[in-house]
Amino acid sequence: MLQVASPDPMVPQVMRIVTRRKDAPDVFTLRLEPEGDDLPAFAPGQFNMLTAFGVGESAISVSGDPAKGDGIVHTIRTVGAVSRALAGLRKGDTLGLRGPFGVGWPMEALEGKDVVLLAGGIGLAPLRPVIYRLLAERDRFGEVAILYGTRSPGDILYLRELESWRRRLDIDLLVTVDHAADDWHGHVGVVTTLLPRVAFDPENTVALLCGPEIMMRFGVQALGNAGVPDEAIYVSMERNMKCAIGLCGHCQFSPVFICKDGPVFRYDRIRYHLALKEL
Amino acid sequence: MDTGREQAVLTVDGVDALFAALRDQGYRVVGPTLRDQAIVYDDISGAADLPRGWTDEQDGGHYRLTRRDDDALFGYVVGPHSWKQFLHPPRQRLWSARREDGGTEVTAEVTPPGRFAFIGVRACELNAIAIQDRVFLGGPFADPHYQARREDAFFVAVNCGQAGGTCFCASMKTGPKVEAGFDLALTEILDDGGSRFLVEIGSDAGRDVLVSLPKTAATEQDRSVASEIVARTTRSMGREMPDGDIRELLLANLEHSRWDDVAERCLTCGNCTMVCPTCFCTTVEDASDLAGVETSRERRWDSCFTMDFSYIHGGSVRTSARSRYRQWMTHKLATWIDQFGSSGCVGCGRCITWCPVGIDITEEVRAIRGGG
Numbered sequence: 267m268l269q270v271a272s273p274d275p276m277v278p279q280v281m282r283i284v285t286r287r288k289d290a291p292d293v294f295t296l297r298l299e300p301e302g303d304d305l306p307a308f309a310p311g312q313f314n315m316l317t318a319f320g321v322g323e324s325a326i327s328v329s330g331d332p333a334k335g336d337g338i339v340h341t342i343r344t345v346g347a348v349s350r351a352l353a354g355l356r357k358g359d360t361l362g363l364r365g366p367f368g369v370g371w372p373m374e375a376l377e378g379k380d381v382v383l384l385a386g387g388i389g390l391a392p393l394r395p396v397i398y399r400l401l402a403e404r405d406r407f408g409e410v411a412i413l414y415g416t417r418s419p420g421d422i423l424y425l426r427e428l429e430s431w432r433r434r435l436d437i438d439l440l441v442t443v444d445h446a447a448d449d450w451h452g453h454v455g456v457v458t459t460l461l462p463r464v465a466f467d468p469e470n471t472v473a474l475l476c477g478p479e480i481m482m483r484f485g486v487q488a489l490g491n492a493g494v495p496d497e498a499i500y501v502s503m504e505r506n507m508k509c510a511i512g513l514c515g516h517c518q519f520s521p522v523f524i525c526k527d528g529p530v531f532r533y534d535r536i537r538y539h540l541a542l543k544e545l
Numbered sequence: 546m547d548t549g550r551e552q553a554v555l556t557v558d559g560v561d562a563l564f565a566a567l568r569d570q571g572y573r574v575v576g577p578t579l580r581d582q583a584i585v586y587d588d589i590s591g592a593a594d595l596p597r598g599w600t601d602e603q604d605g606g607h608y609r610l611t612r613r614d615d616d617a618l619f620g621y622v623v624g625p626h627s628w629k630q631f632l633h634p635p636r637q638r639l640w641s642a643r644r645e646d647g648g649t650e651v652t653a654e655v656t657p658p659g660r661f662a663f664i665g666v667r668a669c670e671l672n673a674i675a676i677q678d679r680v681f682l683g684g685p686f687a688d689p690h691y692q693a694r695r696e697d698a699f700f701v702a703v704n705c706g707q708a709g710g711t712c713f714c715a716s717m718k719t720g721p722k723v724e725a726g727f728d729l730a731l732t733e734i735l736d737d738g739g740s741r742f743l744v745e746i747g748s749d750a751g752r753d754v755l756v757s758l759p760k761t762a763a764t765e766q767d768r769s770v771a772s773e774i775v776a777r778t779t780r781s782m783g784r785e786m787p788d789g790d791i792r793e794l795l796l797a798n799l800e801h802s803r804w805d806d807v808a809e810r811c812l813t814c815g816n817c818t819m820v821c822p823t824c825f826c827t828t829v830e831d832a833s834d835l836a837g838v839e840t841s842r843e844r845r846w847d848s849c850f851t852m853d854f855s856y857i858h859g860g861s862v863r864t865s866a867r868s869r870y871r872q873w874m875t876h877k878l879a880t881w882i883d884q885f886g887s888s889g890c891v892g893c894g895r896c897i898t899w900c901p902v903g904i905d906i907t908e909e910v911r912a913i914r915g916g917g
């Protein structure tokens with residue numbers, strides 16, 4: 267009856283920071299390599315639990331390219347104790363990692379479809395592995411639209427990469443900001459306002475959404491208005507997590523555990539619960 | 546009581562000999578004992594440590610010990626403790642780490658086998674343990690600490706001779722008769738001669754211990770008296786969970802006005818979650834020495850009634866008492882079934898007894914079913 271739990275899923279492995287890059291005033295990206303054992307392969311949309319030793323642990327999505335074997339990449343926004351402690355680490359420092367965990371983006375469901383990505387703020391990070399895959403295997407997908415909204419021009423993540431993607435002819439990439447000074451010549455407004463500007467066939471589209479819950483609610487609505495059915499929309503959910511393996515109880519969202527049944531859910535499957543307050 | 550299992554009869558001295566035999570086999574013997582005017586679970590050295598001749602009076606928000614007019618060893622029901630404090634203790638170190646020479650060494654905390662012999666485990670409690678087994682061992686990730694404590698535990702179960710004022714195991718189909726998951730099961734038979742115990746064998750380990758004890762053969766009369774005891778207990782349940790599909794009822798009523806009503810009474814103290822034998826939620830806490838060289842992480846019981854429980858950057862998801870009580874009760878009685886294949890409630894009544902304002906989970910269900 268009893269199965270063996272080894273290695274202990276609550277014990278982090280030690281990782282070393284190989285590069286650290288600042289993306290925005292409060293966002294940074296770390297590339298990590300294991301000190302000991304190799305990492306298991308990860309899928310786009312999965313996350314790791316990162317430990318700042320002596321401070322605590324946070325759920326952070328993988329933001330690097332799954333096809334590249336050069337370590338594990340995480341993009342982190344500083345909001346509180348753990349992320350601040352992680353922000354204080356430098357190249358060569360160590361941190362703890364458990365993972366990867368969760369069910370990621372439905373990569374097979376994208377094949378042959380038009381793909382719309384809707385990202386808000388740090389929500390671009392968990393979608394970046396999808397973008398790498400879409401670009402690497404561009405022929406397997408229809409139209410590709412990447413719509414990204416963030417607070418201000420200074421908060422735009424992965425600036426150089428975005429610029430190179432923007433120049434490609436085979437994808438649409440649009441960026442919008444909530445507010446900007448006069449020297450910004452791009453879009454201002456919420457990310458959903460970009461939707462009418464890109465081409466996709468609503469009946470043959472799969473949309474992936476990641477960002478603040480409020481942004482996802484509006485995003486789903488806008489996609490629905492454009493004719494994309496709920497079954498073709500996927501969202502990545504966030505809830506407090508203390509274990510990531512379904513044992514701490516924190517991330518329950520009515521019947522599901524966000525950590526192991528998600529974080530990515532097909533929208534029609536959680537639509538009912540998302541509509542209820544304080545669930 | 547004809548259960549198809551082999552049976553024998555022990556005296557009070559025989560029960561004492563059972564505890565000694567278990568100790569000789571290297572078990573840590575834990576059972577009910579009196580402390581601070583409650584019956585709690587702790588290490589016991591013999592039958593003399595049991596709350597002999599005591600019983601408990603229980604009602605919503607009420608618990609009081611009184612003297613029985615006999616010397617029953619097990620003449621009470623369940624108290625504020627449950628076996629989860631041994632199998633899933635309130636605090637558990639997970640690992641420690643040491644920073645040295647620019648690197649970090651992490652050492653996993655290894656929990657040695659618990660080798661517990663639990664004495665006086667009731668039917669509802671065996672069911673609660675089976676539920677926590679599914680939580681901690683049944684998923685893709687097992688908890689090695691629970692596993693180590695649980696693995697070789699020995700269960701001396703007891704068929705309840707009376708039901709408590711807040712018990713409702715009969716309506717949850719989790720008691721009062723112990724059905725599975727025990728090594729030995731006792732039914733205490735009280736008559737002019739004092740107590741004797743009909744013992745049922747539930748496992749090979751149980752048989753091995755029992756054969757070594759002074760015992761007599763069980764008679765037809767013993768069996769029928771024991772059956773009648775369990776039947777009487779079934780008839781005397783203090784509470785009853787309404788029948789019907791409770792999962793469906795609650796999930797169809799997530800916006801029912803009763804949640805506002807219970808929120809007026811609930812103090813969000815979390816007592817119900819602490820005493821519940823199936824509640825398993827935890828949080829973690831990291832510690833560090835001043836230099837940040839030695840660090841560690843500890844897991845401890847948490848409660849869905851706290852604000853922190855659902856905190857994500859920017860605020861808690863469940864700020865109202867309404868949403869937190871709703872989370873607790875719908876998890877217990879409804880979504881637990883989706884997650885682990887059974888209800889999360891075994892009808893032990895602890896949450897009713899130990900709620901400072903006497904909120905009664907069966908009454909809340911009844912109110913929602915009633916449509917008020």
Ligand SMILES: Cc1cc2nc3c(=O)[nH]c(=O)nc-3n(C[C@H](O)[C@H](O)[C@H](O)COP(=O)(O)OP(=O)(O)OC[C@H]3O[C@@H](n4cnc5c(N)ncnc54)[C@H](O)[C@@H]3O)c2cc1C
Pocket residue numbers: 313322323324325326327328341342343344345346347348349350388391392503504505506507508529856857858859
């Ligand atoms: C599946 C998943 C993927 C995530 N991916 C990323 C990512 O790629 N980059 C990134 O910057 N952030 C990500 N987050 C959010 C990140 O986990 C939180 O910002 C972080 O835990 C905040 O911790 P803190 O101690 O710095 O902040 P505090 O505000 O001090 O938080 C205290 C505690 O609350 C909990 N908590 C707070 N906010 C969140 C939250 N949004 N989600 C879950 N738990 C939270 C954590 O347990 C945290 O330790 C992700 C969250 C989830 C659930």
Ligand code: SF4
Pocket residue numbers: 817820821822823824877889890891892893894895896897906
């Ligand atoms: S919910 Fe209440 S009655 Fe049910 S098992 Fe938990 S404490 Fe016992």
Ligand code: SF4
Pocket residue numbers: 810811812813814815816817818850896899900901902903904
């Ligand atoms: S139901 Fe009772 S025990 Fe539970 S949190 Fe509310 S007041 Fe406390």
